[in-house]
Amino acid sequence: MPFDDFVGNGLMVQAVRSQLASGRLPHSILFAGIAGVGKWTLAQYVAKALNCNQRQNDFCNDCTICRRISEDVHPDVKNVAPDGQFIKIDQMRSLSREVFFKPFEGRRRIFIIDEAERFRDESANSILKTLEEPPDTSILILVTSRPNDLLPTIRSRCQTYRFAPLSAEEIARLLQGRASCQPEDRRLLARIACGSLGKALALDAQEYRAQRDEMFSLLEACSRNFLYANALRAASSWLDKRKLVEFEAKTGILFTLLRDLFLLKSGAKANALTHTDTLGRLTPLAAAYSFGQLSKATRSLDHLEAGARRNLNRSLAADQFILSLAGTC
Numbered sequence: 001m002p003f004d005d006f007v008g009n010g011l012m013v014q015a016v017r018s019q020l021a022s023g024r025l026p027h028s029i030l031f032a033g034i035a036g037v038g039k040w041t042l043a044q045y046v047a048k049a050l051n052c053n054q055r056q057n058d059f060c061n062d063c064t065i066c067r068r069i070s071e072d073v074h075p076d077v078k079n080v081a082p083d084g085q086f087i088k089i090d091q092m093r094s095l096s097r098e099v100f101f102k103p104f105e106g107r108r109r110i111f112i113i114d115e116a117e118r119f120r121d122e123s124a125n126s127i128l129k130t131l132e133e134p135p136d137t138s139i140l141i142l143v144t145s146r147p148n149d150l151l152p153t154i155r156s157r158c159q160t161y162r163f164a165p166l167s168a169e170e171i172a173r174l175l176q177g178r179a180s181c182q183p184e185d186r187r188l189l190a191r192i193a194c195g196s197l198g199k200a201l202a203l204d205a206q207e208y209r210a211q212r213d214e215m216f217s218l219l220e221a222c223s224r225n226f227l228y229a230n231a232l233r234a235a236s237s238w239l240d241k242r243k244l245v246e247f248e249a250k251t252g253i254l255f256t257l258l259r260d261l262f263l264l265k266s267g268a269k270a271n272a273l274t275h276t277d278t279l280g281r282l283t284p285l286a287a288a289y290s291f292g293q294l295s296k297a298t299r300s301l302d303h304l305e306a307g308a309r310r311n312l313n314r315s316l317a318a319d320q321f322i323l324s325l326a327g328t329c
């Protein structure tokens, strides 16, 4: 039953389960996919299924073994995370020793290395041999949201399982069990989380709506009855140099609003939109802007975002964005 509770990536989970059942689960595994899709959770499920003594090829999540794995106090299941910024060579040296210990009380020893993209080259090199030939009693699971940052020599020694982003319906289903928010907030969070439950849980629906309102005001100020001073006023909080985190969040919202306007103009149905709950504000904007204006504005926004990351002057790029939207350049 607990494996059935895993939401998303059904075919891949099924493949892992069949390999568990046939005893053919590889001993060096890489779980790759965006943050917040359940990679670490599935690694825990595998550790439990390999050790729970209540269920065969599954786990009960209730026996002392399962509970101790959940609490990270089981001697045969070791979770490794970066020590500071990196996974250090000392951590990998001790892991390479421990991999060869016999299980203390379970059937298999499992080593779950989270944020595996944070290996220093020397620590990655130090576990190559371990990944190449781990003993039958141990399984190593590397977890990463940035598989391309891993050395090819690490990747080639692991069987990679790629996790796809979750659908909005899957995220809404998961939020139902976890977040104590209103159904309309759950639907909004599920749509804006870009396939990541982790992102949906980290977002505050109320704060998101306030930021989106601000970005709507900016888009509206740049459309009908355009006055440069009004548009600048609407953009002032977004461009405030002291609010970099908010700037990034609001820029992300602007990108999704522009995308929705493109979709609306192309005749897409409301359920294809991210901001389907604000159709009343999107529709007049879609009518007011041409494809050319939206396309130029998206390019300016790309430029603005890239420049902000390099600490370039934001107001110049923002001017370009405003004038592209207003159709005056």
Ligand SMILES: [Zn+2]
Binding pocket: 052, 053, 054, 055, 059, 060, 061, 062, 063, 064, 065, 066, 067
């Ligand atoms: Zn159990």
